[in-house]
Amino acid sequence: MKSIKVNGGKKLNGTIRIDGSKNSSLPIICLALVPDKAVINNVPNNEDVLKMIKIVSSLGSKVEYKDNTLYVDNENLKTGDVKNELAKEIRGSYYLMGALINKFNEVKIASPGGCIIGKRPINFHVDAFQKIGIEVIENENDIILKKGKFKKVQINFEKPSVGATINVLFSLIKNDFETILTNISIEPEVIEVIEVLKKIGVKIELINRTLKIKGTKIVKDFKHTINSDRIETGTYLALGSLLGNIKIERPNIIDNILVIDKIMEYGAEINIGSTITIKENEFKHIKIITEEYPGFPTDLQQIFSVLMLKGNGTIVENIFSNRFNSHLELQKFGANIEVINNLALINKSELRPAEVNCTDLRGGMSLVMAALLIEGESVINKVELIERGYPDFVNKLKKIGADIEYIN
Numbered sequence: 001m002k003s004i005k006v007n008g009g010k011k012l013n014g015t016i017r018i019d020g021s022k023n024s025s026l027p028i029i030c031l032a033l034v035p036d037k038a039v040i041n042n043v044p045n046n047e048d049v050l051k052m053i054k055i056v057s058s059l060g061s062k063v064e065y066k067d068n069t070l071y072v073d074n075e076n077l078k079t080g081d082v083k084n085e086l087a088k089e090i091r092g093s094y095y096l097m098g099a100l101i102n103k104f105n106e107v108k109i110a111s112p113g114g115c116i117i118g119k120r121p122i123n124f125h126v127d128a129f130q131k132i133g134i135e136v137i138e139n140e141n142d143i144i145l146k147k148g149k150f151k152k153v154q155i156n157f158e159k160p161s162v163g164a165t166i167n168v169l170f171s172l173i174k175n176d177f178e179t180i181l182t183n184i185s186i187e188p189e190v191i192e193v194i195e196v197l198k199k200i201g202v203k204i205e206l207i208n209r210t211l212k213i214k215g216t217k218i219v220k221d222f223k224h225t226i227n228s229d230r231i232e233t234g235t236y237l238a239l240g241s242l243l244g245n246i247k248i249e250r251p252n253i254i255d256n257i258l259v260i261d262k263i264m265e266y267g268a269e270i271n272i273g274s275t276i277t278i279k280e281n282e283f284k285h286i287k288i289i290t291e292e293y294p295g296f297p298t299d300l301q302q303i304f305s306v307l308m309l310k311g312n313g314t315i316v317e318n319i320f321s322n323r324f325n326s327h328l329e330l331q332k333f334g335a336n337i338e339v340i341n342n343l344a345l346i347n348k349s350e351l352r353p354a355e356v357n358c359t360d361l362r363g364g365m366s367l368v369m370a371a372l373l374i375e376g377e378s379v380i381n382k383v384e385l386i387e388r389g390y391p392d393f394v395n396k397l398k399k400i401g402a403d404i405e406y407i408n
């Protein structure tokens with residue numbers, strides 16, 4: 001277990017640079033296994049991505065990761081049997097199913113892990129694979145896919161799912177039939193993956209949440225630069241609106257319009273150009289309802305909860321049932337929060353330092369933000385959960401004046 005000590009209550013001032021998107025990198029690294037070669041720039045060095053890189057190299061591909069660029073050469077890609085234990089630890093490992101079935105008649109992989117934020121089934125992935133003509137055998141600890149004959153089908157997702165949309169698109173890369181997918185997820189990470197699928201030769205047309213895809217027999221090599229992480233951008237924007245005068249370099253603005261609106265509604269002073277500068281101002285009441293994109297992202301709900309401790313607010317969480325676990329930890333700081341099913345009522349609170357435990361990636365970061373806000377010394381345990389998705393977060397925060405350090 002890793003822990004940090006935060007001596008909070010200090011104003012922050014300086015520049016933060018945003019890394020590439022974690023949730024785009026994970027699928028695009030898996031996609032890199034399909035052509036002969038791929039080069040991916042701006043790959044963030046967070047723990048989930050580093051684990052994914054290790055898994056990919058354990059399959060035989062030659063992988064080099066240097067200065068945030070990943071080079072993948074699949075000449076020696078030998079197996080679709082993903083034996084690497086790390087696959088159990090990250091959610092995104094399920095993208096190996098859709099990617100590897102293009103190369104092997106059989107793919108075997110551990111059931112995916114990921115943050116504990118509520119029920120995270122993969123039934124949409126499995127149902128769609130079976131419809132397409134891929135046999136799926138689910139055991140207690142792993143999943144086996146067997147390639148069959150492609151069927152000409154139309155697939156309607158019960159609700160939009162980032163993972164299922166991308167995985168099913170991957171499984172159709174070499175399908176000659178035109179397949180129609182309806183009610184797909186249109187999160188920016190899905191749109192970015194579609195951009196890369198087009199680069200390798202897959203034909204895709206997208207109108208609203210309906211997509212037509214026709215695969216390709218010849219898969220072209222690709223080069224791609226990962227977009228800036230919209231959730232990391234939103235997190236540091238929220239921090240700036242609470243504590244300081246922060247300049248954000250390489251922000252993802254385009255995918256954060258609603259988030260920026262909320263920050264303005266909260267009362268922060270914000271200047272948007274190619275960088276964003278943000279200053280705290282008056283704290284106002286805000287209400288957040290999480291929804292699929294273009295709605296407010298569930299991944300920023302816990303982060304914005306900390307803003308509400310200064311200005312009151314309400315959250316309705318519509319994507320993951322258990323994403324209020326971190327709110328129980330916030331209560332240790334004295335946060336006045338009431339959770340009723342998928343609703344959290346958050347009141348302006350008298351906060352005090354405390355020792356708390358990270359519950360998940362985004363919830364963990366919300367605890368760091370709260371500790372930065374509170375005068376005195378707090379300890380946050382299990383910060384390895386934060387390292388899953390926030391590259392180098394301790395140093396980034398130190399650079400803008402935070403008194404924060406690892407204690408073991």
Ligand code: EPU
Nearest residue numbers: 023091092119120121122123124125161162163164319361
């Ligand atoms: N769902 C099902 N069955 C499925 C798939 C999804 O019922 O087969 C449900 C889920 O339970 C959930 C909803 O559909 O209620 C949406 O889930 P989705 O599949 O979109 O989520 P995911 O692909 O598992 C990704 C991100 C999450 C992010 C969500 C929503 C990755 C690796 N993870 O998860 O990111 O919260 O989309 O945008 O891309 C994070 O970065 O902290 C994180 C948790």
